Amino acid sequence: MTDTLLLAGTRKGLLLARKRGGSWHVEPLALPMTAVYAVAIDTRRRTPRLFASATSEHWGPTILHSDDLGATWSEPDHAPVAFPKDTDTALARTWQIQPGRPSEPEVVYAGVEPSGLFRSEDGGLTYELVRPLWDHPHRADWTPGAGGMAVHTILPHPADQARMLVAMSTGGVYRTFDGGASWSPANTGIKTTFLPELYPEYGQCVHKAAQDAGDGDRLYLQNHNGVYRSDDWGGTWTSIADGLPAEFGFPVVADPRRPGHAYVFPLVSDGFRFAPDYRCRVYGTADAGKSWSEIGGGLPTSGFYTTVMRDAFTTDDADPAGLYFGTRSGDLYAGGAEGWKQMAANLPDVLSVRAAVLE
Amino acid sequence: MTITVLVPGALAEYSGGLRQVTIPGGGTTVAGVFDRLAADLPALERRIRDERTGIRRHVNIYIDGSDIRTLSGTETSVPDGATVHIIAAVSGG
Secondary structure, eight states, X not given: OOEEXXXXXXXXXXXXXXXXXXXXXXXXXXXXXXXXXXXXXXXXSSSOEEEEEEEETTTXXXXXXXXXXXXXXXXXSSOSSOOOGGGTOOOOEEEEEEEOOTTSTTOEEEEEETTEEEEESSSSSSOEEOHHHHTOGGGGGOOOBTTBOEEEEXXXXXXXXXXXXXXXXXXXXXXXXXXXXXXXXXXXTOOOSSSSXXXXXXXXOEEEEEXXXXXXXXXXXXXXXXXXXXXSTTSOOEEOOTTSSXXXXXXXXXXXXXXXXXXXXXXXXTTBOSOGGGOOOOEEESSTTSXXXXXXXXXXOSOOOOOOOTBSEEEOSSSSOOEEEEOTTSXXXXXXXXXXXXXXXXXXXXXXXXXXXXX | OEXXXXXXXXXXXXXXXXXXXXXXXXXXXXXXXXXXXXXXXXXXXXXXXXXXXXXXXXXXEEETTEEGGGTTGGGOEEOTTOEEEEEEOXXXX
């Protein structure tokens, strides 16, 4: 029987849940009164290291880690992520914590607001700014969206250690082929609906991107308006929105084991951010976006007036993968094609969810 | 002479459980007080100032009862024997 661990970061604390023997046990809220924008489970260690980016309205941002599956949380005395003095910039919060490749077990990345990328070489305890992206000449043109201006997606190429792709809102997708020494925009084919130019080189409001399980160069992307796939690692993007009830939304996730499988949570439009027909529905594809269908039953079928944030939808690493999402109204669901079940309710709004099978 | 820093309960875990921290005086400023805290208790100091050494937006600092925002901010002089009071502002939801 598998044992699954789930972390859910909320607007006012961190929820940890364990599935043992087929049933979930949800623990009391940890890190209360902090907004947990990012959580991560680093499964490269014998005992996975857990991460939580916690920001106090009063006392600022930090990153905590746990090496005992959430029983205790620690942090360095000095700020784990801090901008160098010469940038004259203060960290607002960390939006993404991404463990590196298995071949670099101590490397962890952090995507932050204002838009920046940090890299850790000590297992995620302390981080340093990736200067070339910070110094990018496009920076002056990147602008905040409603939630802030942040690097929210970090995708190390699974096979090529020199390649990494990040996404930010707004700014769009940027990628490096030389280990972070230089970065170039990778938004060809992604539209904007809030700029005079429909297809600019950069400036898109990409909401999330995900890596296909089989093809290292295949990516999925949920844009401010549009759902896309790239088969050349961001070189060009093609719409795969046909078959979806709407092309707006925030998260996109890919099954980590099944090539061609990806999931989105459509909302009607930029100007009407509700699920179509006020029905809570996850859509999935098994053919890399050629076709889409509603996934599972058991979700609210009417009166669903809330949304799912960009990092509040995830998969675990089982085969088939379990799916998990949280809503802004504080409900947490687990399920997939077999149907959905509510894991928790009445939470603060859910900002980030990650899950992993424990060996 | 010394300066007394009053630590809010929410931050006592970063001051070894102390609600009151004493640092050397001798003619310093608010910035100097927090520079000293940065050296002695960095996990406490970084919750009061960001990495630009600015006081966080929802933190209020009082010197002997006066809000430093009504004085000279972080350049306000802190005399020997003074009490520096760190208080969380009203915010949040």
